[in-house]
Amino acid sequence: MKGHQVTIKDIARALNISKSTVSRALTGHANVNEETRKKVLEMAISTDYQKNIIATNLIKGRSKTIGIIVPDFSSSFFPSIIVEVQQIAKQKDYLLLIMQSNESYETEVANAKLLLGHQVDGLLVSISQETLNFDHFKIFDRKNIPIVFFNRVCDEMMVPKVLVDDYEGAFSATEHLIKIGKKRIAHLAGPRSLSISKKRLNGYMDALKQDNYGVDEDLIIECDLSPDKVKIYINHLLKIKNPPDAIFCINDPSAIQAIQIIESMGLKIPEDIAVVGFSNDFASELIGLTTVAQPVKDIGCTAAQLLFDQIESDKKKAIIKQLKTNLIIRSSTVKSLNCNRVK
């Protein structure tokens, strides 16, 4: 089914005037006789004329769209960031093309290509857990299309990045577990490929070392972020000979899964096992999960701002913004705190 759009040509023909006059009347930038302008405007309204932005963009060599590639929508984290980006894009009259990689490298590459073909004027990216090669993003750089990474960044590209202090966040989370008296603190780590995983792992290990806790390799499990795997690893952790009395999880969804499994085994949280997550997803407050909050709004705004700074100017500086995290203590580590749920 093809939509038959009304064009400037149509209006010009109907009014028996030239296309350029119609164009001028419509944009309002140039000198046009008041009467003809009026006639054109009336005709435009009565025929539902809508300017074809695409045609304009073709001429101007831009698309007035920016793309964003995120791993998934399975928690509130990325949607929350997208909402912020969307708002800023809207102010600037830009459209946001949202793509999910589903944690797959191949999909991410395909997404990037598609966005390139659609001539996005800029790109925001949080990479998939599988991504090791960055050629699909380097193309943007070579074509002078601004790109900004957030959270899960590409270390080898010199472009703006928005990060949070993952190390500090993990450190304070682990320290908190030590303070409440936990002795065997496990870490459900993220895939080694992501630098955030490494930073969080380091924060965890350094906190342990600082307090003269030994780092027990058995208590560190590196896993990919698929729900099925998480379940398997948590189960494994609970069944080793010297099981942990606390688990610091790489993110909230896995922490929530951990809680479900632990409780289904009849163990008590936080007495038997305390759990800490990372991100402060919507659900975390509801179930009382202690977690390292990320400033979602700030991440989204900052990333979008950095992108538009580049789009609008010609500056090309590889600024790295590091935002603060904030440990939120709830009942998964300290009893009878923030218990907003059906008992």
Place this chain on the structure above:
Amino acid sequence: MKGHQVTIKDIARALNISKSTVSRALTGHANVNEETRKKVLEMAISTDYQKNIIATNLIKGRSKTIGIIVPDFSSSFFPSIIVEVQQIAKQKDYLLLIMQSNESYETEVANAKLLLGHQVDGLLVSISQETLNFDHFKIFDRKNIPIVFFNRVCDEMMVPKVLVDDYEGAFSATEHLIKIGKKRIAHLAGPRSLSISKKRLNGYMDALKQDNYGVDEDLIIECDLSPDKVKIYINHLLKIKNPPDAIFCINDPSAIQAIQIIESMGLKIPEDIAVVGFSNDFASELIGLTTVAQPVKDIGCTAAQLLFDQIESDKKKAIIKQLKTNLIIRSSTVKSLNCNRVK
């Protein structure tokens, strides 16, 4: 900062052949000398040539994009639907333009206009709670751009719609509350403007009547869907002279808020007050909220399918698909069921 794209023209000039030959070599559809094809392909790769899809679309009179306008991302409901739509769009090589109305009529109109200007080939819509006038959608219809409504639909337009059996869902939720012995069942209703609100209200009322319960107008509160308002109304409900012993809420976010308020007042759920929601958001399982589940995947797929059916053919039939809901009973109505949370 302007991205300088490599074009067919550039390759043609570099290889000293005609643009059409380059184009043919690139598309592969036509007869080209194997050697020249090879040369073109090599050049294309070495220069990062990327076809400008926009230019093609301009010629073909389409954009290979579809738009979707949803009220918000504040629960998992719309994001989940979007994920499904996205998948189908991807299969068809379409891009999805996602817009949020934020429950505002004005924003919705602006979004629709923007999508129109960007020449979307089709539109999926769940209307805002403020929307009473549908002119901004009727334009699409007049321009023969397919449009499909889902969940929150426009009654006065004869276009495909995807609905769930809101009436039945509300009926069974209320019936469930009656069965567990509740006597004064309140309903936090949605805005009257939305037909889903009316249907759910009717389901609630008919269930009461069927069991010879009177409908007490004091127990029915119509409210808009902003969190602040919900809080006020729940508080009000709990303080009337003859307070309810159960609340059926228009959606999960408001049910979750209700639970938080009820517990903060020291009342027990479900003994003192039982709570039922609508939609089965991600969070609902975690906090043990009894709720009427909507088949999110099915809604997304069906809506997308109906849209592409129209885009690809010329059929214009106003099919209305009604999908089944499913009451999920958890601990907010029946004690010690599905308690997946930190106790």
Place this chain on the structure above:
DNA sequence: CTGTTAGCGCGTTCAG
């Protein structure tokens, strides 16, 4: 197999 031409809808010259 290849090149030329026209045109998608619009903006932007340059002449009148």
Place this chain on the structure above:
DNA sequence: CTGAACGCGCTAACAG
């Protein structure tokens, strides 16, 4: 104040 002409990047129809 208005019109004609050209071009954005690409496809399609028509000649060679």
